Amino acid sequence: MASVPNGLHYTKEHEWVLMEDNIATIGITDFAQESLGDVTYIQLPKEGENITKNDPFGVVESVKAVSDLYSPVTGRVVEVNQPLLEAPELVNQDPYTDGWMVKVEVKDISDTEDLMEAAAYKEYIEEKG
């Protein structure tokens, strides 16, 4: 069973968000990395770029498929996980820690209000099988 830590917010597209003040750390969930299989390439925005809630902000490519990453928040990218770009397998190994993708300075912290909490996301992925 895919792990779903408490304290994070989750999207239907299987991204997670950790909110600390107005900084959102974004990654993909254990369920997502499990479904994708071995990740071979990750494309992320550059520091200083603006990303928009529900719009694609990057690409993750695995041996199975190429998928867009959808931003759960609107804001400016303040940090990109550089080691991840060099070693995309980190997403498979530790999707919630070393596999984080970007940190975003969020414009409106209410952006995460419509996202799922751990319990709801767990239910959501169980339905998906």
Place this chain on the structure above:
Amino acid sequence: MKPINAATTGILLREDSIFERSSEGRAGFDIPTPKVPLKSPVKYRRTQPAALPEVSELQVVRHFTRLSSWNYAIDLGTFPLGSCTMKYNPRINEELASLPGFCDIHPELPPEFCQGALELIYNLEDALSKIVGLDACTVQPAAGALGEFTGLTLIRAFHEKHGSHRKYVLIPDSAHGTNPASCILAGYEAVPIKVGPQGYMSVESVEETIKQHGRDIAALMTTNPNTLGVFEQNISQIAELLHGIGAQLCMDGANMNAILGIAKPGDMGVDVMQYNLHKTFSTPHGGGGPGSGPVACRSHLAPFLPNPRVRKTENSFTLEYLPDSIGKVKGAFGNFGVMVRALAYIMNHGSDGLRQVSRNAVINANYLRARLQKKYQLGTQTAHFHECVLSDSKQIQANGVKTLQIAKALMDYGYHPPTVYFPLTVSGAMLIEPTETESLQELDQFAEALLEIAERIEAKKETFEQSPTKTFVGKVDEVGAARKPILSLDDRSI
């Protein structure tokens, strides 16, 4: 019947790269020193000789014959690659395509010297139009994706001719993978429409999107039957909705093999569509082509078709250049050799024969579906057409074995794997398309192989992590190949 087609060993020789066979100064033949002076401008001349392997003719023959013996091909066995329609390519196609009058002509010959070739193009366009119930057709596009692009560009030209600058093309998520890319290339933005639980588009979902985007919608692009092998039952109603706002219905004909002589896209309200001669019409598929992706349309889009058009006059065939044409999408007339094969196939079958092709393709896929559902979860419950979609959920549950391992295990039975992890709407999808050219015995053996794999998974004694083991090249490191690709001989030492 047991799956006797299991791979065994034979004489397969290892092979170096041809560059490693090279020896300075060796050549397959001698080119006489030219007696005329070299006239080409100096700035266009090579300063260093090209780094080509220097080998004899026999070395070339052996190299490629050995490599070809590692290959899997439709002439060796079942090729169930879903959505690709890997049917047998009849030998008569090759015989006709190699007639000197077809294969030795130059594309720039004046029409009076290639009347037969022009007649062939005219007859093929006419036959293809009739098969789908549309008014006109061009055989110029070189493949399916170029056909999609051509179709969307016709739509764009049509809208712009009428002063309408639209932005969006709606695409159901069951559509063929290239569709969104073609939209972007044609200058449109793709808006996804989710398919319902039955595996086809609902009228409501299209209505909703129309409410949202209205007359900014240029077209809806759908594959029918779609990639789940399911017929878009609401297609006519959806066509009416689109036509109500002046939008066009564009169909990807990748799956025409399911409906030849049974249903005509023209009757469904389709305005423009593309075919794949290398799928439905039995021309070679794979290995990079050449393919052919003709486009058919209704008369209102015909003035924009690519130039030149072949016209039939009272006693000859001529070329016409349309003033509103979108221009050329491919050099000369397209891939002519492929057209010869496709027309041979169409004429060889006739209309009754083509109908039988689709009937058998659908029966074969449903036969496999019925046999395989004993051990595999079906991707959708709706009746399938010419392909069947399975999921790996039962095998994951039984012993954690996933689609990728099942596909690789199947190679040890001597089969090319089906399409895997596509369509994306089915988790762990295996998309199987046997086509009409497989016999009952072949279908049974293929089914037995997959059923036996399922039984081995249930026995929980193997993980299949090392499969395939009987192929000439064993399990390859796909992840390593993607993360640290070896792209040239020089990289090989890394």
